[in-house]
Amino acid sequence: MYNPILAKSFSHYERKTFGWCAFVVMLIVVFSSCMVFKNHLYPQSVNGDAMNLQLSIKASAEDMFVIKDTTFLNKLETEKKDAEPMCNVLEPLSDYCETKGDIRVQGNSSTIFVVSSHDFNVSAENNSWIIQPYPRKGNAGAMSSVKSWTVKLVQNGEKIPKCSVYHGYPAVLFSLGGYSGNHFHDFSDLLVPIFSNSRYFNSEVHFLATDYKSWWIGKYRTLLNNMSKNKILDIDNENEVQCFPSVTTGLKSHKEFGIDSSKFPNRVSMRDFRQFLRSSLSLNRVESIKINDDIVTRPRLLIMSRKKSRILLNEDDVRQMAEDIGYEVVLAEANLSTNLTKFAQIVNSCDVIMGVHGAGLTNMVFLPNNAVLIQLVPLGTMDYLAKRDFGDPAGEMNIKYLDYKIGVNESSLVEQYPLNHKVFKDPSSFFRKGWGVFRAIYLDKQNVKVDLYKFRSTLLEAKRLLATS
Structure with missing residues (x-):
């Protein structure tokens, strides 16, 4: 009904004129909107100038x-x-x-x-x-x-x-x-x-x-x-x-x-960091093995080898003793060329890691929860240093910690200095001379040879800790 009415109300010329007017009005509305919203369409940069699109x-x-x-x-x-x-x-x-x-x-x-x-x-x-x-x-x-x-x-x-x-x-x-x-x-x-x-x-x-x-x-x-x-x-x-x-x-x-x-x-926290490592490096073991008296289990022990300083001189004997008391033993050494993911997966497969104080023990970050770290503390390496670097961090990572302090007769320094030398009697005096002096004697020039009878009890204690995890 409306079409005939509109047809009668406007001539052909009038309808054409109306259409052009509507088109012009629409252009004005669009142009006005662009001016109003210009700042939103082209946001200002942080220095107050217009954002240069080339920079984006x-x-x-x-x-x-x-x-x-x-x-x-x-x-x-x-x-x-x-x-x-x-x-x-x-x-x-x-x-x-x-x-x-x-x-x-x-x-x-x-x-x-x-x-x-x-x-x-x-x-x-x-x-x-x-x-x-x-x-x-x-x-x-x-x-x-x-x-x-x-x-x-x-x-x-x-x-x-x-x-x-x-x-x-x-x-x-x-x-x-x-x-x-x-x-x-x-x-x-x-x-x-x-x-x-x-x-x-x-x-x-x-x-x-x-x-x-x-x-x-x-x-x-x-x-x-x-x-x-x-x-x-x-x-x-x-x-x-x-x-x-x-x-x-x-x-x-x-x-x-x-x-x-x-x-x-x-x-x-450090536990968050360890979870991040497990996720990033595909470390499948979250918990260490739990020893059960009713089931024959062999916890896996990783011995961190060193070849330049703080060498465990009787490493083979320690390995044999560990196997005799029920461990499956793995030997490994990490260096700059080591593939991080592959080495992390080796560590994650183990339940106990042991080694002489040094960077290799850092790999404990890849161990499963409730695993055990055994740190061999060289002669002269003050207890606070060993505890600060690895003892305290182990607790934050949900890892159990044992240390074994090297005695005078277990240190290669006994072959370099007389027993009454202050190297044995007053290590702190060398520390006060500076880190370089201390390091040269107690870290760079010292190797260790553990007393197997004494160290056996430490390995047995690690097994006991796994049984109570």
Whole structure:
């Protein structure tokens, strides 16, 4: 009914004119909408200028997604107004700064700019911090190969570098200098702190490595790839300014080869780290064997061999004795060329690991729960050192711990010094002369030959601990 009415109300010319008018009105509406929502369609960059679309091409796919997320960018724009560095230089093991807001990392000047819209005294001393991002503070030998970074609070109006690449995920910056390459320090100084500092982000984090070592990244790539979904940046060789919503400069670390859960908001622990290792390296055994008197079981014992220093001179005799009292024995030595995954799976297949104090015992991280660590403590290696490096960490990892202290007659030092020498009577005096002096005598030049009769009781105690697990 309506069609005839409309046909009678308008002539052909009038209907054509009406159509053109409607089309023009529609264009005006669309143009007005574009002007109103322009800021939403093309969000502002963190420095207040329009986002250069060419820069987003250099960001990863997930970062490009965040750039398009206007809600995220609007939140960042709000947070950056209150950006203040949270720097801690009072911890005994590491200095670090936590920064949030408009953070710009300039690799070629080793500087991290924290942009603030607040007015403050630009020349004030507390606007800049020097951080060496490696957690062995106070150790001159380690820190001599660690680059220093400057964390600098700057005002929005200052002359500061513009962002080349904007990333949507937070970043953690750390050094691969120090003692990296030593198996113990790879875990204690790097892998464990990297895990604890980044776990909160659930792999949505960027790792920025200064003092970059490609071979180190290659060795631990499987673990690093499971901590972060992004490629690790060699930040020293980055000519572009990398921008992030937050950056942690330095690794928060509070104890040797361990994690202080109370210092992290998600209460991350060494047990979490061990679960992470099992998942990343396909370690199938979660629990060690439980010895049952009614069933003949042979727990598996791993003897960590050493070939250069702190050698177990009667290793074959120890192996034979262990087999005689019911162990299945495996001999293994780890070095820089060892395949991490394969070696971890060997360790995970064992119930007891034993060896002379040294980096090889670090492999206890791959043991199943309730397994046993036996540390042979060389003469002169102070009890606190052995306990700090491996005894205390074992407890955090749900591993049972035994130590066997080497006597004078079990040490090769007895062949180098008379019995009344202070090497035997006062080892601490050499420690006070410096780590290099102490290490040269008690670690580098000492081998051990255990008393089989005495050591037998330690191996039997390990079996007893497995029976009560």
